Amino acid sequence: MNAPNSYRTGPDDRGHFGIHGGRFVAETLMPLILELEAAYKAARADPAFQAEMDGYLSHYVGRPSPLYFAERLTEHLGGAKVFLKREELNHTGSHKVNNVLGQILLARRMGKKRIIAETGAGQHGVATATLCARFGLQCVVYMGAVDVERQAPNVFRMKLLGAEVVPVQSGSRTLKDAMNEALRDWVTNVTDTFYCIGTVAGPHPYPGMVRDFQSIIGRETRAQMMEMEGRLPDSLVAAVGGGSNAMGLFHEFLDDPSVEIFGVEAAGRGVETGEHAAAIIGGRPGVLHGNRTYLLMDGDGQIKEAHSISAGLDYPGIGPEHSWLNDVGRVKYIPCTDMEALEAFQILTKLEGIIPALESAHAVAKVLELAPQRPKDHLMVVNLSGRGDKDVPQVAEILGTSL
Amino acid sequence: MTTRIAARFAALKEEGRPALVTFITAGDPDAETSLGLLRTLPGAGADIIELGIPFTDPMADGPAIQAAGLRALKGGQTLAKTLAMVKMFRTEDDATPIVLMGYFNPIYVYGVDRFLKDALDAGVDGLIVVDLPPEEDDELCLPALQAGIDFIRLATPTTDDKRLPTVLKHTAGFVYYVSITGITGSATPDADVVGRAVARIKSHTDLPVAVGFGVRTPEQARSIAAGADGVVVGSALVEAVRHTLDAEGRATANTVPAVEALVGGLAEAVRSVRR
Numbered sequence: 001m002n003a004p005n006s007y008r009t010g011p012d013d014r015g016h017f018g019i020h021g022g023r024f025v026a027e028t029l030m031p032l033i034l035e036l037e038a039a040y041k042a043a044r045a046d047p048a049f050q051a052e053m054d055g056y057l058s059h060y061v062g063r064p065s066p067l068y069f070a071e072r073l074t075e076h077l078g079g080a081k082v083f084l085k086r087e088e089l090n091h092t093g094s095h096k097v098n099n100v101l102g103q104i105l106l107a108r109r110m111g112k113k114r115i116i117a118e119t120g121a122g123q124h125g126v127a128t129a130t131l132c133a134r135f136g137l138q139c140v141v142y143m144g145a146v147d148v149e150r151q152a153p154n155v156f157r158m159k160l161l162g163a164e165v166v167p168v169q170s171g172s173r174t175l176k177d178a179m180n181e182a183l184r185d186w187v188t189n190v191t192d193t194f195y196c197i198g199t200v201a202g203p204h205p206y207p208g209m210v211r212d213f214q215s216i217i218g219r220e221t222r223a224q225m226m227e228m229e230g231r232l233p234d235s236l237v238a239a240v241g242g243g244s245n246a247m248g249l250f251h252e253f254l255d256d257p258s259v260e261i262f263g264v265e266a267a268g269r270g271v272e273t274g275e276h277a278a279a280i281i282g283g284r285p286g287v288l289h290g291n292r293t294y295l296l297m298d299g300d301g302q303i304k305e306a307h308s309i310s311a312g313l314d315y316p317g318i319g320p321e322h323s324w325l326n327d328v329g330r331v332k333y334i335p336c337t338d339m340e341a342l343e344a345f346q347i348l349t350k351l352e353g354i355i356p357a358l359e360s361a362h363a364v365a366k367v368l369e370l371a372p373q374r375p376k377d378h379l380m381v382v383n384l385s386g387r388g389d390k391d392v393p394q395v396a397e398i399l400g401t402s403l
Numbered sequence: 404m405t406t407r408i409a410a411r412f413a414a415l416k417e418e419g420r421p422a423l424v425t426f427i428t429a430g431d432p433d434a435e436t437s438l439g440l441l442r443t444l445p446g447a448g449a450d451i452i453e454l455g456i457p458f459t460d461p462m463a464d465g466p467a468i469q470a471a472g473l474r475a476l477k478g479g480q481t482l483a484k485t486l487a488m489v490k491m492f493r494t495e496d497d498a499t500p501i502v503l504m505g506y507f508n509p510i511y512v513y514g515v516d517r518f519l520k521d522a523l524d525a526g527v528d529g530l531i532v533v534d535l536p537p538e539e540d541d542e543l544c545l546p547a548l549q550a551g552i553d554f555i556r557l558a559t560p561t562t563d564d565k566r567l568p569t570v571l572k573h574t575a576g577f578v579y580y581v582s583i584t585g586i587t588g589s590a591t592p593d594a595d596v597v598g599r600a601v602a603r604i605k606s607h608t609d610l611p612v613a614v615g616f617g618v619r620t621p622e623q624a625r626s627i628a629a630g631a632d633g634v635v636v637g638s639a640l641v642e643a644v645r646h647t648l649d650a651e652g653r654a655t656a657n658t659v660p661a662v663e664a665l666v667g668g669l670a671e672a673v674r675s676v677r678r
Contacts, residue, residue, distance in 0.1 A: 014538065022538075022539060023536060023538045023539060024507060024534040024535065024536075024539060025534055025536060026462070026533050026534060026536070026557070026559075027536050027556070027557045027559045027561075027562060027581070028463075028557075028560070028561050028584055028585075029561075030536045030537075030538065030561075030562075030566075031561045031562065031563065031566060032561065170466070170469055171459065171460065171469075171473075176460065177460075180460050180461075180462045183462040183463075184462060184463070184465075184585075184586045187462075187584065187586060188584060188585035188586065188590075189584075190561055190584045284512075286508045286511060286512060287506075287508045287534065288460060288508060289460075289462070290534070292511075295508075297512065299512070300482055300483075300512065300513075301458075301482070301508040301509035301510070301511065301512030302457075302458065302459045302476060302509070303459040303460050303508070
């Protein structure tokens with residue numbers, strides 16, 4: 001495939017990134033999706049919308065998030081200088097809030113009063129419940145029953161924030177089923193409901209819109225690195241489930257050829273075992289949840305259950321722009337097992353006093369591998385997309401400590 | 404060449420009555436019982452058969468059809484087996500139209516060209532693919548029409564007059580009006596509202612209009628059919644299958660007769676509508 005002039009122009013007007021993306025939805029939803037696309041286009045062109053976003057981003061979310069030089073981790077690894085983009089310091093504890101803020105302000109512009117969302121680890125659900133509380137909107141969060149079980153603290157947070165949390169009992173009872181159920185809700189409540197998707201997936205315009213709202217991560221990183229080191233980073237590393245924190249960091253740098261980019265997929269018990277969530281490394285292109293993208297499935301096109309220690313990465317697909325970035329070779333997608341992530345979770349906690357979310361620990365794990373192979377003047381940025389407090393009970397259980 | 408779907412609607416027009424369209428999920432609860440059900444439907448009064456392609460993630464379906472799909476998948480159903488089932492059916496019935504209904508991914512993974520060739524060979528007359536709106540016509544709709552298989556589009560309460568021509572443009576066979584905003588088998592449609600919607604669609608097209616989603620009883624079927632060219636019943640039939648299964652989820656001697664009786668009652672109601 002020929003390299004395009006720019007990697008930052010997608011999607012096309014039909015929502016495609018190469019063969020990926022598109023609008024594979026039921027007719028009932030098509031008019032809503034077209035309405036959303038038009039509303040987003042108008043909002044994006046409206047300086048008042050951007051000004052409103054900026055105001056809440058600085059005063060409510062707490063942006064910019066720091067770019068932090070991880071000195072002890074760097075010393076420990078003996079190679080590249082490692083920087084953490086501290087998205088876990090945002091209000092609600094992850095990058096998810098950047099996107100939710102954008103979508104909620106858009107929903108308000110569209111006059112929608114009821115917000116629905118799907119969530120895996122609960123981070124997107126918490127962010128959505130938070131913004132709904134802030135703006136007095138009704139909030140319903142769909143969450144797989146298995147995830148409700150393993151992410152109890154976030155479930156309670158959402159309830160405190162006034163959201164209704166619906167445990168989804170269908171299918172594999174995880175994130176993909178939560179998304180099915182949210183789509184079923186949307187198709188039923190078409191007039192008053194806004195579907196706030198948590199990642200860079202789903203039908204057009206969601207993948208591009210969510211990426212745009214998350215791209216502030218990369219824009220800040222560029223400015224902060226210029227300020228700190230006087231030049232661009234040499235490499236970027238981020239964990240990829242659906243892929244919103246990664247797209248948010250990567251997009252700004254896609255046209256800077258000197259920047260090496262790594263997306264880390266959750267390899268669960270190992271890609272070779274079949275029990276993983278690595279859609280690009282271990283999957284094939286297919287159509288699910290409104291878009292064509294790499295998916296985990298069997299030979300008959302039936303979707304397989306993903307497996308990951310991290311509920312937020314436990315999804316059999318990935319955002320379509322990532323699939324395309326893989327196809328054109330701009331981003332390298334690499335696997336990280338549960339055990340590697342668990343080890344990185346502990347190392348970062350001990351060396352830097354920062355407890356990463358298990359999702360982000362996947363990216364940190366690959367830094368442990370990549371940084372020692374790079375020279376000391378190499379600048380490596382890892383997206384610390386979320387904080388790990390929510391994972392403490394689960395990690396304690398795995399390590400055999402009873403709380 | 405007149406297709407089986409066109410021939411069937413022409414014959415019913417002659418008779419002066421609407422069509423009963425029945426939906427079952429292929430392979431539910433197992434391949435053999437499902438073929439038995441398929442063979443029983445025409446005699447019980449089904450004029451057109453929709454055969455569901457099971458899929459793990461049926462985002463437009465309610466609990467009844469979701470469960471039927473999972474039963475079929477558990478029983479080892481695949482798209483290849485579903486096509487083989489249609490081929491078997493065709494050896495003894497060359498008149499009843501069969502429409503495959505499902506989601507795009509199993510077809511995409513099977514390969515569109517290969518699928519169309521095998522579907523034509525098996526005797527499939529039409530396709531309803533829930534997650535392929537007109538915006539994605541290049542994927543399957545246009546190749547299917549070219550291959551001689553009708554692509555039946557869903558029109559919904561959210562399809563307004565401005566959008567309707569887009570939806571109808573490459574629709575063939577008939578138009579499937581989704582009577583509610585929602586998933587299969589959920590709310591009960593209001594016959595008057597549906598009748599007005601069907602009239603609106605008919606002012607844009609000469610194709611027959613069948614109405615489905617949420618029609619369960621003979622009485623509802625009669626009142627909906629009165630304002631349309633056909634009425635589709637699905638969730639109620641797969642529920643009838645489920646009610647006859649044993650504790651392990653296997654078919655029993657009651658499975659086929661129960662569905663046959665339900666279809667018989669629906670057919671009687673639909674046939675009582677005369678124009």
